[in-house]
Amino acid sequence: MSERDRRLVFIRHPGRHWVGSMLVNLAIPLFVGLPALLLVVTPLVWAVLDFSAAWRTAAGLSGLLLLLGAAVMVLMSRDELRAVRWIEVRPAEEPAGVTIQRIRGADRIPVADLRRVVIVEGFKLGRSVGAEVVFETAAGPVLRCPPGPQPRMTAPALTDWFTGHLAPAGVDVRYETAVVRAYPTIERWYETSQVAELWQVPASEVAGLARRLNVREQTFTPRVNVMYGGVGSHLVYEPDAVHEVVAAVPGARAPEAEPLVE
Numbered sequence: 396m397s398e399r400d401r402r403l404v405f406i407r408h409p410g411r412h413w414v415g416s417m418l419v420n421l422a423i424p425l426f427v428g429l430p431a432l433l434l435v436v437t438p439l440v441w442a443v444l445d446f447s448a449a450w451r452t453a454a455g456l457s458g459l460l461l462l463l464g465a466a467v468m469v470l471m472s473r474d475e476l477r478a479v480r481w482i483e484v485r486p487a488e489e490p491a492g493v494t495i496q497r498i499r500g501a502d503r504i505p506v507a508d509l510r511r512v513v514i515v516e517g518f519k520l521g522r523s524v525g526a527e528v529v530f531e532t533a534a535g536p537v538l539r540c541p542p543g544p545q546p547r548m549t550a551p552a553l554t555d556w557f558t559g560h561l562a563p564a565g566v567d568v569r570y571e572t573a574v575v576r577a578y579p580t581i582e583r584w585y586e587t588s589q590v591a592e593l594w595q596v597p598a599s600e601v602a603g604l605a606r607r608l609n610v611r612e613q614t615f616t617p618r619v620n621v622m623y624g625g626v627g628s629h630l631v632y633e634p635d636a637v638h639e640v641v642a643a644v645p646g647a648r649a650p651e652a653e654p655l656v657e
Contacts, residue, residue, distance in 0.1 A: 402483045403556060405540075406498070479540045482528070484560040491564065493530065495538060508532045511567045512557050516550035517575040521593070521638050524575055526550035528557075576635045581615055584631035593637060594644045605632055608640040 483494045491506040511531040517524045528540040548556070554570040561568055590605070591598040605612055611633040 401485060401560065402481050403553075404481045406478060406480045482540070484557075493561075495530075495540065502538055504530060504532060504538065506561070506564045506566065508534060509561070509566050511569065512561060513569045513571055514550050514554045514557065515571050515573050517573050518638065519575040519577050520579075520634050521641075523550065526553060528553070574635065574639045579634055581613060581631065583634065584613070584615065585634050585637055586629065586631055590632050590637055593641070596644065601632075602630065604644065605637075608643060610636040610640060 477497050477499070480496045480498055483496065485491055485494075493504045493506070493509060495502040495504075509530060510533050511529075513529040513531070514526050515529060516526040530538040530540075532538075551570055554568060558568040585593075587598050587601045590601045594601070594604065596604060602612075612630050613633075614628050615631040616628040
């Protein structure tokens with residue numbers, strides 16, 4: 396087996412990845428704070444005082460935002476250095492084991508200590524948001540490779556990859572799904588027609604089925620209709636709960652698994 400066949404690459408250019416992540420962390424406070432600075436604070440100071448005071452205020456606040464970005468960058472740098480570069484399996488070689496190589500440092504698990512590998516694919520509102528690889532060992536410690544830059548394959552394909560390499564060595568490999576809650580505002584809750592389409596049932600059956608499955612519902616009145624005494628009020632259903640019970644509805648539409656790309 397070649398090195399390419401037994402190595403699952405997540406980050407091809409670790410230096411580029413780390414620098415890019417740090418620049419993003421540095422820029423986030425600027426992107427969040429600058430619009431308020433330019434559109435609210437600076438014009439207000441200009442109106443109350445003068446242009447010189449407004450310019451000094453803008454310069455000072457920009458410096459504070461830059462310092463905040465630098466602080467975020469420093470705090471996040473440790474986590475970024477732990478990002479997974481690649482995972483390599485050597486079930487037949489000596490010593491047999493799994494290596495989780497990070498940008499800085501590595502974790503090594505002997506195959507004899509590895510009891511289970513679980514690929515947990517998260518779904519938010521029915522769409523894939525990435526997969527976490529969980530390594531369970533005989534001694535109890537669990538190593539997790541959280542969603543991040545991913546190889547160009549779906550989560551079920553990741554499961555097949557680990558199964559092909561580790562199942563012959565007696566390691567249990569499983570694929571699981573998990574709902575990642577989105578907590579949308581009520582304006583984005585699903586109407587009866589949307590739930591019926593997702594569950595593949597007639598709209599007339601949605602209310603009874605939702606109550607039987609304990610799906611949260613609420614009467615929603617669009618703001619534009621409030622002044623007319625609640626005309627247009629209708630039941631809406633919490634999207635997170637609707638997706639959480641999909642597996643319990645016969646014939647429901649399966650979650651949309653998408654390729655996990657770098």
